[in-house]
Amino acid sequence: xxxxxxxxxxxxxxxxxxxxxxxxxxxxxxxxxxxxxxxxxxxxxxxxxxxxxxxxxxxxxxxxxxxxxxxxxxxxxxxxxxxxxxxxxxxxxxxxxxxxxxxxxxxxxxxxxxxxxx
Numbered sequence: 001x002x003x004x005x006x007x008x009x010x011x012x013x014x015x016x017x018x019x020x021x022x023x024x025x026x027x028x029x030x031x032x033x034x035x036x037x038x039x040x041x042x043x044x045x046x047x048x049x050x051x052x053x054x055x056x057x058x059x060x061x062x063x064x065x066x067x068x069x070x071x072x073x074x075x076x077x078x079x080x081x082x083x084x085x086x087x088x089x090x091x092x093x094x095x096x097x098x099x100x101x102x103x104x105x106x107x108x109x110x111x112x113x114x115x116x117x118x
Contacts, residue, residue, distance in 0.1 A: 003024070003025045003026045003109065004022055004023070004024055004025075004097075004098050004099060004107055004108075004109045005022065005023050005025055005109055005110075006020060006021070006022050006096060006097060006098055006109055006110065006111055006112040007020070007021050007022075007023075007112055008020040008021045008112055009095075009096060009111075009112030009113045009114045009115075010113075010114070010115070011115045011116075011117070012088055012114070012115070012116055013088075013116070013117065014088060014089055014090060014116055014117070014118070015087060015088065016088050016116075017084070017085060017086045017087075017088065018085045018088065018114060019082060019083070019084050019085070020039065020082065020083040020085065020096055020098075020112060020114075021080060021081075021082055022037070022039070022080065022081040022082070022083075022098035023078070023079060023080050024079040024080075024081075025079075027079060029076060029077065029079060032076060032079045033056055033076045034056045035056065035100050036053055036054065036055045036056065036100060036101045037053065037054055037072075037074060037081045037098060037099075037100060037101070038050055038051070038052060038053035038054070038072075038098065038099060038100065038101040038103070039051040039052050039053075039072060039081070039083045039096055039097070039098050040096070040097045040098070040099060040103065041092075041094035041095065041096045041097070041114075042094055042095050042097070042111075043091075043093060043094040044093075044094075046094075048097070049063065050063060050101070051063050051066055051070065051083070051096070052066065052070055052071075052072040052083060053072065053101045054072045054073065054074050054081070056076075058073075058074065060072055065091070066085075066092075069085065069086050069087045069088075070083060070084065070085050070086070071083070071084040071086075072084075081098050083096065083098075085114070088114075088116045089116060090116045090117065090118035091116075092114060092116050093114060093115050093116050094113075094114060095111040095112065095113050095114075096111055096112050096113075096114055097109060097111040097112075
């Protein structure tokens with residue numbers, strides 16, 4: 001069973017940047033590499049939503065709200081997925097999670113909190 005561990009969140013002023021990291025700690029690379037990985041977020045009082053995804057061939061997809069500001073990437077040799085977040089806005093405040101796409105319930109981790117004060 002996968003364990004996906006997120007890190008890199010924090011408090012940042014509007015217009016700032018953060019880089020989130022996600023490590024798949026229990027998959028071997030041959031299991032990780034073919035998977036489409038994604039970042040999701042859940043803001044207070046809202047449903048969890050897809051932010052960005054990346055296929056094994058590194059094709060990417062973004063939610064309209066973050067396109068042009070966020071960039072997802074992966075390092076298969078390290079079993080890592082990253083989310084570079086630039087030009088952050090207060091509406092980006094949420095807990096950010098990584099998972100496969102479509103998400104598997106068993107893979108949700110603790111997430112990492114991103115807070116952008118208004």
